[in-house]
Amino acid sequence: MPLRIILVGPPGVGKGTQAALVEEALGTKQLSSGVVFRSEIEAETDLGQLAKSYIERGELVPNGVTIQMMVKRLRTDEVRKKGFILDGFPRTVRQAEALTEELAKEGITLDGVLSLEVDDGVVVERLSGRLGCTKCGEIYHSVNKPPSREGYCDKCNSPLIVREDDKPETIRERLRVFHENTKPVIDYYESLGLLKRIDASRDPQDVFSEIKLKLGAI
Ligand code: AP5
Numbered sequence: 001m002p003l004r005i006i007l008v009g010p011p012g013v014g015k016g017t018q019a020a021l022v023e024e025a026l027g028t029k030q031l032s033s034g035v036v037f038r039s040e041i042e043a044e045t046d047l048g049q050l051a052k053s054y055i056e057r058g059e060l061v062p063n064g065v066t067i068q069m070m071v072k073r074l075r076t077d078e079v080r081k082k083g084f085i086l087d088g089f090p091r092t093v094r095q096a097e098a099l100t101e102e103l104a105k106e107g108i109t110l111d112g113v114l115s116l117e118v119d120d121g122v123v124v125e126r127l128s129g130r131l132g133c134t135k136c137g138e139i140y141h142s143v144n145k146p147p148s149r150e151g152y153c154d155k156c157n158s159p160l161i162v163r164e165d166d167k168p169e170t171i172r173e174r175l176r177v178f179h180e181n182t183k184p185v186i187d188y189y190e191s192l193g194l195l196k197r198i199d200a201s202r203d204p205q206d207v208f209s210e211i212k213l214k215l216g217a218i
């Protein structure tokens with residue numbers, strides 16, 4: 001049976017890093033709302049233009065367009081076959097409820113919701129050093145996970161960049177938005193009995209081991 005899981009947590013906690021490890025090890029399809037928005041921005045679509053204005057301020061893109069965009073991706077044959085690991089969606093209670101409705105329609109049950117947890121200070125440190133590949137999306141950190149050749153991706157040799165929304169004032173706003181809008185999503189899944197809390201302060205491989213342990217226990 002394919003896995004259907006959600007990763008929830010503050011900006012910079014390591015959702016993208018862990019979702020990629022899960023996809024690589026288990027073949028589960030990573031669906032990251034942030035990655036989808038950034039590719040829409042890159043392709044200069046109408047959705048990209050709309051999303052850009054919110055993302056550069058650290059605000060949430062409105063629920064309506066976000067839900068529509070993610071539901072479309074959940075309905076693909078690839079996701080039906082491989083299952084999914086959602087990264088960055090849902091991040092409001094409205095989005096979580098819409099996802100519950102969509103999965104019920106498809107006759108799908110969630111295997112679990114993994115809440116990655118660290119203190120806000122760790123988030124700031126992780127985001128301040130993040131570098132991402134412009135082509136394949138591989139994630140690095142200037143101190144915790146430096147590339148072998150400075151400024152270039154180990155996997156595809158393309159240039160690495162700092163994300164537009166990783167400026168200190170935008171990071172602060174993203175954290176505020178997380179506490180206000182996404183903490184209630186964690187409570188929502190806890191009340192449904194689906195929540196598993198993960199200490200994400202350790203190094204990526206240790207966090208991944210705990211995720212596998214918790215997934216095995218589902
Ligand atoms: P999104 O792209 O989802 O950003 P985010 O939630 O702020 O999370 P990040 O991608 O910044 O961090 P991450 O948890 O993936 O950490 P990473 O693995 O990169 O969303 C961006 C924006 O899009 C939002 O602000 C919003 O505007 C919009 N948006 C997206 N989804 C939306 C939605 N559903 N509704 C409305 N709007 C939405 O790791 C970070 C760094 O730490 C890296 O350098 C990494 O190498 C390092 N690192 C990772 N793990 C560890 C570890 N264990 N130890 C040490 N270093 C580590």
Ligand code: MG
Nearest residue numbers: 015016032034
């Ligand atoms: Mg991410």
